[in-house]
Every structure is written in C-alpha cells, then in structure tokens.
Amino acid sequence: MKIAVIGGGAAGMFASAFASTKQGVQVDLFEKNEKLGKKIYITGKGRCNFTNVCDVKTFCENVVSNPKFVYGSLYKFTPNDVLNFFENNGLKYKVERGNRAFPLSDKASDVTKTLERVLNKNGVNIHLNTPVLSVEYQDNGVLLTTMSDIIHFDKVIIATGGLSYPTTGSTGDGHKWAKKLGLNTIDCVASLCELKTKQNFSSLAGISLKNVTLSAKLPKVKKQVELFGEMLFTHQGISGPIVLSMSAKVNRCHFPLDMNLDLKPALTDEQLNQRLLRDFSANSNKDIINYLPELLPSGMCKTVAKVAKIEENKKIHQITAVERQRLINALKQFPITVTGLADIEQAIVTAGGIDVKEINPATMQCKKFPNVYFAGEILDVDAMTGGFNLQIAFATGRLAGLSALETD
Numbered sequence: 544m545k546i547a548v549i550g551g552g553a554a555g556m557f558a559s560a561f562a563s564t565k566q567g568v569q570v571d572l573f574e575k576n577e578k579l580g581k582k583i584y585i586t587g588k589g590r591c592n593f594t595n596v597c598d599v600k601t602f603c604e605n606v607v608s609n610p611k612f613v614y615g616s617l618y619k620f621t622p623n624d625v626l627n628f629f630e631n632n633g634l635k636y637k638v639e640r641g642n643r644a645f646p647l648s649d650k651a652s653d654v655t656k657t658l659e660r661v662l663n664k665n666g667v668n669i670h671l672n673t674p675v676l677s678v679e680y681q682d683n684g685v686l687l688t689t690m691s692d693i694i695h696f697d698k699v700i701i702a703t704g705g706l707s708y709p710t711t712g713s714t715g716d717g718h719k720w721a722k723k724l725g726l727n728t729i730d731c732v733a734s735l736c737e738l739k740t741k742q743n744f745s746s747l748a749g750i751s752l753k754n755v756t757l758s759a760k761l762p763k764v765k766k767q768v769e770l771f772g773e774m775l776f777t778h779q780g781i782s783g784p785i786v787l788s789m790s791a792k793v794n795r796c797h798f799p800l801d802m803n804l805d806l807k808p809a810l811t812d813e814q815l816n817q818r819l820l821r822d823f824s825a826n827s828n829k830d831i832i833n834y835l836p837e838l839l840p841s842g843m844c845k846t847v848a849k850v851a852k853i854e855e856n857k858k859i860h861q862i863t864a865v866e867r868q869r870l871i872n873a874l875k876q877f878p879i880t881v882t883g884l885a886d887i888e889q890a891i892v893t894a895g896g897i898d899v900k901e902i903n904p905a906t907m908q909c910k911k912f913p914n915v916y917f918a919g920e921i922l923d924v925d926a927m928t929g930g931f932n933l934q935i936a937f938a939t940g941r942l943a944g945l946s947a948l949e950t951d
C-alpha cells in the first residue's frame with residue numbers, strides 16, 4: 544500500500560510516523576518548504592509548548608471549536624502519551640506553570656529533530672521543496688500532482704495547516720482541494736490574536752498590565768466572558784495572554800464589541816471608594832496626576848484621568864464626590880471598543896476549516912471520499928493557548944496515520 548501525506552508540519556509528521564509502522568506500507572511525505580516543521584520552530588516563542596499535561600476532560604474544556612470531535616483522538620493519544628512518545632524517542636522535557644510541556648533544552652528545533660529522526664528510522668520518503676499542486680480523487684485511490692510528477696497513491700492524508708503565518712507554508716492549499724471535492728468548509732477567522740480597538744492607544748503602546756480582568760458581553764449567546772490575567776496595549780489595540788484568549792471567544796461576534804477592563808479587580812467599588820477616601824485625605828494637596836501612579840502604571844495615568852473627566856492638575860482636595868465616582872468607574876470599567884481581529888496572517892491559530900461533519904472522528908477519514916484523511920489545523924478545530932493546538936495536531940495526525948493503514 545502507498546500512502547501520501549501532504550504537509551510536513553506537526554500533524555503531517557505524526558501521521559507519517561504512525562502510517563509507517565506497518566511492513567509493506569510505503570509512506571511519502573510531501574512538504575513544500577525546504578525543511579519540515581517550519582511553524583514548530585516559532586511555537587512557544589521558540590521553545591515549543593508541545594502539549595498540556597491534563598486529563599482529556601479538562602483538555603476538551605480548552606478546545607473552542609468542536610471539542611466533541613477531537614475527544615476520541617485525544618482519548619486514544621493523551622497528553623501523557625505525547626510525553627511518552629517524545630521521551631521514548633530521546634527528547635527530554637519539562638512541565639512548567641499551567642501544565643505546559645516544553646523540551647528540556649528550551650529549543651523548539653529539538654521537537655522537529657526528534658520527529659525527523661522517527662520518520663527516517665521508519666523509512667518515510669521525505670520530499671522537501673515539493674509543493675503538491677492538486678489532489679484528484681479516484682475510486683482506487685488518489686492522484687497527486689507535483690511540479691514534476693503525477694503520482695498514484697492508495698490513500699492521502701491532507702495536513703496542510705490553517706491560514707495563519709503563511710510564511711511557514713500554511714497558505715490554505717488543502718482548503719482549496721477540499722472545496723473542489725465539494726466538501727463543506729467553515730469560514731476561517733483569526734484566533735489567539737490581537738484585538739483592534741476604536742480608541743487609539745498609541746500613547747499606551749507597550750504598557751503591560753498584570754492582574755486585571757477583561758470582560759465582554761457576547762450578544763448572540765447572551766453570555767458574559769471574564770478573563771483575569773495579563774494584557775498589554777499596542778499601536779493597533781490590545782494584546783497579551785487574556786486578549787488572545789478573548790479573541791478565541793469573540794472571533795465569531797459582530798464588531799464593534801464593547802469590553803470593560805477592570806484595573807482593580809481585587810477591590811469592589813465600595814472598597815475602592817474607601818481606599819480613595821483614605822488616600823485623598825492623606826494626599827489632599829497633591830495634583831491628582833501625581834497620586835494616580837499609586838494605583839496604576841504611570842504611563843496610564845493621563846488616560847485614566849481623561850476617561851474620568853478630571854483635569855490632571857486638579858488638587859485632590861478639590862475633587863468632588865461625582866468626580867471620585869467617575870474615577871472609580873474609569874478604574875473598574877475602563878471602556879474598550881473592539882473593532883475587529885488582527886489579520887489572520889498574524890493569528891496564532893485559524894478558527895474554521897474543513898467542516899468536521901465531513902470527517903469520521905474515529906478515523907479522521909473523509910466520509911464522502913474514503914481514501915482521503917484530514918488532520919491538524921486544517922480541520923475546524925481550534926483551542927486556547929497552552930500546548931492544546933499542537934496536541935490536537937499530534938493526536939489527529941496519529942489517528943489519521945494509523946487509520947490509513949487499515950484496509951477497508
């Protein structure tokens with residue numbers, strides 16, 4: 544049997560590694576780049592957070608689109624199985640805060656090297672610099688067209704990735720082939736990305752905030768999302784961990800979308816009022832602008848005073864109760880209007896892709912075209928940050944590889 548795998552990213556490498564575990568099966572991996580796993584090199588800021596060591600139920604709570612679809616593949620190949628896989632193949636790892644697993648060396652390249660070693664050991668034919676131009680379905684298999692050949696395979700696993708960071712090779716080729724085959728695809732949008740804002744935060748760009756809460760009301764589902772943690776202002780809007788997570792929750796919403804930033808989530812309005820009353824009487828002759836750094840990063844004070852409509856040089860003893868209330872509102876409900884998502888090219892993952900209804904979750908096989916399998920980010924599955932997306936690519940890739948080995 545001859546199996547083709549298109550895409551030498553996380554999913555395609557795992558698919559190849561497992562499809563090549565049976566004697567007499569030839570596996571050919573096609574990668575358009577000059578090397579395998581180009582995206583892996585930039586994951587986890589070059590350290591590659593390759594899984595999240597939690598149970599499958601907790602894992603699925605971090606999957607944003609179609610958690611039920613990936614449950615089976617994850618159950619068959621859990622985060623612990625991924626750790627064992629890498630350890631057995633010579634990669635030492637460590638688990639950090641939030642159950643995030645990294646190579647002990649802190650080098651993403653070691654993850655790719657480990658996978659390459661497995662592929663070579665298993666005798667996978669790796670074709671670098673070989674973009675697949677088209678995939679044609681036939682009753683007895685598939686025809687793949689490259690620049691130089693038209694090759695027949697019994698089965699094909701398509702793992703060409705999403706649309707994010709196209710310079711790593713994920714330019715949506717697989718989506719085009721799927722559409723041509725008549726498969727349904729879900730519109731792709733950015734996820735885990737910066738949010739653009741109506742307010743111009745250029746003067747705040749670079750300021751990062753810790754222990755704040757960003758909240759939004761999702762009109763469609765009438766649900767309030769509240770995320771606590773770190774964020775930062777950018778020239779275009781807002782970014783940082785809780786903003787990336789927020790993007791995954793709001794990327795199907797209509798914009799503009801109003802959000803609130805609570806800069807003092809540990810205090811209720813009344814507790815903050817009491818604190819201000821105490822501080823104001825102790826600092827009554829100060830200008831308000833010289834007091835605010837006790838509450839906020841100094842770069843943010845002018846903006847907060849402006850939002851509270853208090854003149855920055857006003858003496859504290861002149862501040863009225865109404866102004867104090869406005870300051871509380873500015874601190875507890877700092878308004879942010881999100882006008883859209885960052886471009887998909889700059890998103891960490893793509894939400895949308897091949898409609899999972901087209902795929903059998905037990906095998907990753909296409910229901911309409913049984914010789915075709917899909918794995919990884921090309922599917923309409925995306926998850927939060929923390930190693931979840933790579934684990935999904937590994938688990939769906941492995942399942943596609945093993946299922947393709949079975950003769951129907």
Ligand SMILES: Cc1cc2nc3c(=O)[nH]c(=O)nc-3n(C[C@H](O)[C@H](O)[C@H](O)COP(=O)(O)OP(=O)(O)OC[C@H]3O[C@@H](n4cnc5c(N)ncnc54)[C@H](O)[C@@H]3O)c2cc1C
Nearest residue numbers: 550552553554575586587592675704712919920930932933
């Ligand atoms: C900056 C950044 C940081 C990230 N950090 C993390 C992290 O720390 N942890 C985590 O879990 N996830 C992280 N992710 C997400 C994760 O990297 C992806 O979800 C995952 O790599 C997807 O794997 P994939 O194999 O499905 O797709 P890809 O990795 O995109 O691989 C697809 C491959 O297919 C090839 N290809 C495409 N078309 C063709 C064609 N026509 N012919 C031949 N080859 C083709 C491409 O060149 C590419 O190599 C990060 C993503 C980004 C962008």
